[in-house]
Amino acid sequence: MRSDALSNRIRILEAAAEVLAGPGDTSLKSIARRAGVGQGTLYRHFPNRECLVLQVYGDEVEDLVNAVPGLLGTLSPQHGLCAWLRRLLYVGRCAPEFAEAMSGAGEVQTEACRQAYRPLLDALSALVAANAAAGTIAPGTTAEDVLTLLGPLWRIGADGEGEDRAERLFDVLMRGLCPGNEPRDQ
Template identity: 65%
Template sequence: MRSDAHSNRLRILEAAMEVFATPGDTSLKRIAHRAGVGKGTLYRHFPTRESLVLQVYAEEVEGLEAAVRVLLDALSPLLALRAWLERLLKLGRCLPEFAAALHPPTGMSPGGCGDPRRPLLDALAALVSANESAGTITPGTTAEDVLLLLGPLWHVGGADEDGARAQRLFETLLRGLCPSGSARECLVTGA
């Protein structure tokens, strides 16, 4: 990457971090203006809003990716899935821009190769696969299914508001994902 292109990319990311951290207008137009670049330059580096948001929160994405192996080494597949989903739920509830970026991009087939959520979907797929092998998740469940079901919980009240309700709904989600015996183990052990 040329040095001016690299500089533009860094300015866009810095501007996006600042814009996302302040309430109000978080449009790409505002981000481009704050970075001192045109919208075309912004779109060359980040073709979708989702790709920009996920890059801004790249450390969180990398942490979620790395957590899969650690969790699967330390816990049963079901408890690893629960712990990972709880972490993702907390992030989504605390960082609305991050949660919004995890919805399927407009006009793109969910989970496709250009999907900016691909690293998270791959991490979640490893957890789903481990649970399918262990018989602790309903057969045929996909990472996309789980992410789609988790998404509405990010919007239950504010980050601190309705925490008990979000947790109750999360438990309901787990019961729905898992055959009856394994869901009981996950709910009792993970509570």
């Protein structure tokens, strides 16, 4: 990548992190304006909002991806899946833009976005496959299915009552994904 293009990309990511962290207008137009680039430049680097958001939350994505081998090496597949999904739920509830971006993971249209989603989908697919091999997940379940089911939990309010409700519904989700098992006690 040319140095000016790399500089633009870095400025866009820095501006996006600032804009997404604060209240107010979080549109791509406002991100481009804060970065000092045109919208065309922003779209050349990030074809849509989801791709940009996943890059902004790159550290969280990397942590989630890197956690899978350790979870599968130390916990049962079911408990590893539960722990990983609990962490993903936490990230999404703390960062609504991340949750919104992840909600579209199953309907990715561009190659750039597929590449942005791929590490997380591969990580979740490994957990789903380990559970399938152990017979601890509903047959035919895919990583995309799990993300679709998790999506509504990201939208529950962040107050105390919302936290309790999200936890209850997460337990229901896990009992549905892993019938006959109790994943809560990891």
